[in-house]
Amino acid sequence: MDNNELIEKINQALADEFEIEVEQITPSASVKDTLELDSLSLVDLIARMEAVTGVKIPGSDATKIRTFQDLYDYLAERV
Amino acid sequence: MDKANRVVITGMGIWSCLGYSLDEVRESLYEGRSGIIFDPARKEMGFRSALTGYVKQPQLKGVLPRSMRVYMPEQAQYAYCATKDALDDAGITEEYLASHEVGLLYGNDSSALPVIKAIDTIREKNDTTLCGSGAIFQSMNSTVTMNLDCIFKLKGINLTISGACASGSHAIGLGALLIQNGLQEMVVCGGAQEVNPYAVGSFDGISAFSTREDEPTKASRPFDRDRDGLVPSGGAATVILESYESAVRRGAKIYGEVLGYGFSGNGDHISSPNVDGPRRSLEMAIKRAGISVDEIGYINAHATSTHVGDTNEAKAIYAVIGDRKIEVTSTKSQTGHEMWMAGASEVIYSMLMMKGGFIAPNLNFCNPDEDSAKLLIPSERVMKKFDIFLSNSFGFGGTNSSLVIKNM
Numbered sequence: 350m351d352n353n354e355l356i357e358k359i360n361q362a363l364a365d366e367f368e369i370e371v372e373q374i375t376p377s378a379s380v381k382d383t384l385e386l387d388s389l390s391l392v393d394l395i396a397r398m399e400a401v402t403g404v405k406i407p408g409s410d411a412t413k414i415r416t417f418q419d420l421y422d423y424l425a426e427r428v
Numbered sequence: 429m430d431k432a433n434r435v436v437i438t439g440m441g442i443w444s445c446l447g448y449s450l451d452e453v454r455e456s457l458y459e460g461r462s463g464i465i466f467d468p469a470r471k472e473m474g475f476r477s478a479l480t481g482y483v484k485q486p487q488l489k490g491v492l493p494r495s496m497r498v499y500m501p502e503q504a505q506y507a508y509c510a511t512k513d514a515l516d517d518a519g520i521t522e523e524y525l526a527s528h529e530v531g532l533l534y535g536n537d538s539s540a541l542p543v544i545k546a547i548d549t550i551r552e553k554n555d556t557t558l559c560g561s562g563a564i565f566q567s568m569n570s571t572v573t574m575n576l577d578c579i580f581k582l583k584g585i586n587l588t589i590s591g592a593c594a595s596g597s598h599a600i601g602l603g604a605l606l607i608q609n610g611l612q613e614m615v616v617c618g619g620a621q622e623v624n625p626y627a628v629g630s631f632d633g634i635s636a637f638s639t640r641e642d643e644p645t646k647a648s649r650p651f652d653r654d655r656d657g658l659v660p661s662g663g664a665a666t667v668i669l670e671s672y673e674s675a676v677r678r679g680a681k682i683y684g685e686v687l688g689y690g691f692s693g694n695g696d697h698i699s700s701p702n703v704d705g706p707r708r709s710l711e712m713a714i715k716r717a718g719i720s721v722d723e724i725g726y727i728n729a730h731a732t733s734t735h736v737g738d739t740n741e742a743k744a745i746y747a748v749i750g751d752r753k754i755e756v757t758s759t760k761s762q763t764g765h766e767m768w769m770a771g772a773s774e775v776i777y778s779m780l781m782m783k784g785g786f787i788a789p790n791l792n793f794c795n796p797d798e799d800s801a802k803l804l805i806p807s808e809r810v811m812k813k814f815d816i817f818l819s820n821s822f823g824f825g826g827t828n829s830s831l832v833i834k835n836m
Contacts, residue, residue: 368494385495389561393498396560405555 355402355428356421362401366393376418383417402428435604436836438680439518439668440776441510445481445661445763449513454780456762457788460809462645464659464764470625470632477637479647481661481764483623496579499565501542503620503768504575506664507534511576511616514666519680520614522581531584531612533603534572534666535595535619537768540627542566572620572664584612590768592823593730595619596665597771601689601829603669614670619772621662628660634699638733648765649792650731650758651738651800658732661764665773683779687816687832688717694826700736701822706744709828713818714748717832721749724832725814726787728778730822731758732765741820742799755810756803761791771821771829778817782835785813 350358364371367384374383386394391411398420399405404427406414414420442448445463446456456463463481470478486505488497500508520530546563550556565571570588577586585606589599596619603615621627631637638657640647648659675682690713694705714721727745731738738758745756759777760766766773781787786809793800793807815835822828 368489390495390498392557392561396558399553399555399558405558408557 350428352425355425358401359398359421359424362397366397374417376421377416380414380417380420398424404428433608433610434672435607435669435686436672436675437667437683437686437779438670438675439514439520440666440683440779441513441517442663442665442773442776443483443486443506443509444663444665444766444773445483448509450780453777454784457759457777457780458784458786458809460762460789460791462762462791463661464644464648466641466644467625473625473629475625475629475632476635477632477639477657478641479638479644479659480623481659481766483663492579498562500575501539501566501571501622502624503536503539503622503662503664504572507572507576507618507620507666508579510618510664510666511580514616514668515580518668519678520668525581528614529584529612530582531603531606531615532573532577532582532586533589533599533615533617534576535589535591535599535768535772536569536572537590537592537595538622538627539567539569539571541622541624544626576616582616584615591827591829592825593765593767594771594821594823594827594829595768596773597819597821597829597831598691600667600669600686600772600775601691601831604686604689607669607671613674614668616666617669617772618664618666619769620664621767621769623662631660636734646792648733648761650729650733650761650790651742651796651805652793653795653797655733655735655738658734658760659764661766663766663769663773665769665776667772667775682836683783684836685834687719687834688713688715690714690716690830692828694828696826698825701740701826703740703743703747705826706741706820706822706828707747709830710744710748710818710820713830713832719816719832721752723816724749724754724818725812726778726781726817727754727756728774728817728819729756729758730820732760739797739799741822742803746799746802753804755787755812756805757787757790759788761793762788771819774819774821775831775833778819779833782814782817786811
């Protein structure tokens with residue numbers, strides 16, 4: 350899977366999980382604001398990313414991810 | 429019952445195998461339709477019996493936000509639909525709920541599927557985070573009341589009643605007691621039951637279910653000599669209980685009055701009911717209702733289509749009513765056993781029949797046994813006006829609830 354495929358997969362999974370339009374997800378956008386994450390739904394982000402990429406994001410790392418680009422980079426390095 | 433505060437029913441809503449609105453359910457009762465099907469998936473899972481009530485899944489996407497739906501197992505979704513309809517039926521608005529302390533007592537006694545999903549995840553992944561945020565809230569026995577309370581912003585008592593197959597009936601009885609005693613003016617009461625196979629797998633395992641799989645609609649045959657077990661079913665049913673004064677003040681439509689609630693424990697066997705416990709529950713409900721047995725126009729029996737259960741209930745009813753000709757039926761002949769929901773749904777079924785002037789047929793009652801022969805059990809629809817019914821619900825461990833409700 351190349352990087353573009355990975356990003357597409359991540360975006361689609363997040364759009365499905367959090368019921369937003371995939372167009373709302375841009376690299377510089379805030380993950381927390383775009384997905385309206387709170388401490389509970391952050392758990393769903395971690396679970397969904399694990400299901401899609403096989404990468405488990407520890408909670409301590411998840412809270413450091415600000416933008417979608419941060420998320421793509423984090424997962425691309427570990428996938 | 430103490431008449432200090434009269435308790436009336438001002439709203440009803442239901443999501444059941446007989447329909448998803450009061451009108452649909454009324455018609456199903458009138459026509460004597462069965463809601464029971466053969467589910468091939470259960471056979472593949474190793475079930476003795478693949479029979480079940482069929483209940484469609486509500487589509488709540490676009491109705492409730494993800495942030496609410498993620499915490500709702502199937503029975504909470506059914507309960508949401510039933511409760512939304514009941515509140516609308518009662519004319520209760522968001523503004524009313526925001527400015528009054530409306531209570532919530534709902535019967536629920538399991539949430540198997542979310543528990544199994546979470547355990548599967550933990551075993552497979554060795555990681556609890558991957559269960560997701562909804563798992564804990566979906567898994568708890570109080571999942572229905574915690575969800576309904578947050579969705580409808582209810583500010584009164586917020587409590588799940590777990591009384592096995594009498595849960596829904598106890599919820600209504602206890603709600604009535606709170607209103608009678610002036611502790612609540614309005615209580616949303618009901619019962620919910622998950623329908624997924626996992627919820628009843630171990631129940632199937634103790635040979636409690638009918639295996640008449642070649643004739644699904646004939647499998648549930650309460651009081652019939654040839655019954656061979658119950659058929660599991662589910663959904664949700666909600667009634668709005670309110671003080672008479674509140675209902676009059678609001679100008680609300682009043683369906684009927686909860687006259688009496690009786691309860692008892694058997695103090696006996698965990699699965700086999702006896703006669704004495706149910707008899708005491710019936711007698712208590714009638715006594716507290718302040719009526720004579722002769723005033724009862726219809727008895728909605730608990731009868732689930734098991735041998736010992738129906739036999740002992742028939743004995744208990746006969747011990748109370750004797751040779752009086754009061755129609756006794758079990759609507760489980762149409763629905764199967766709606767378990768945690770049944771006590772609430774059967775109040776709605778009985779109310780719809782009372783309002784409609786008919787008694788739905790006790791399906792598949794072809795031959796009586798020694799005990800059911802002593803009761804008047806119609807196998808065909810009876811057109812009859814009646815103004816008081818008694819509804820029985822009994823559960824594992826010997827928990828009994830009886831309600832006496834009067835037409836208004």
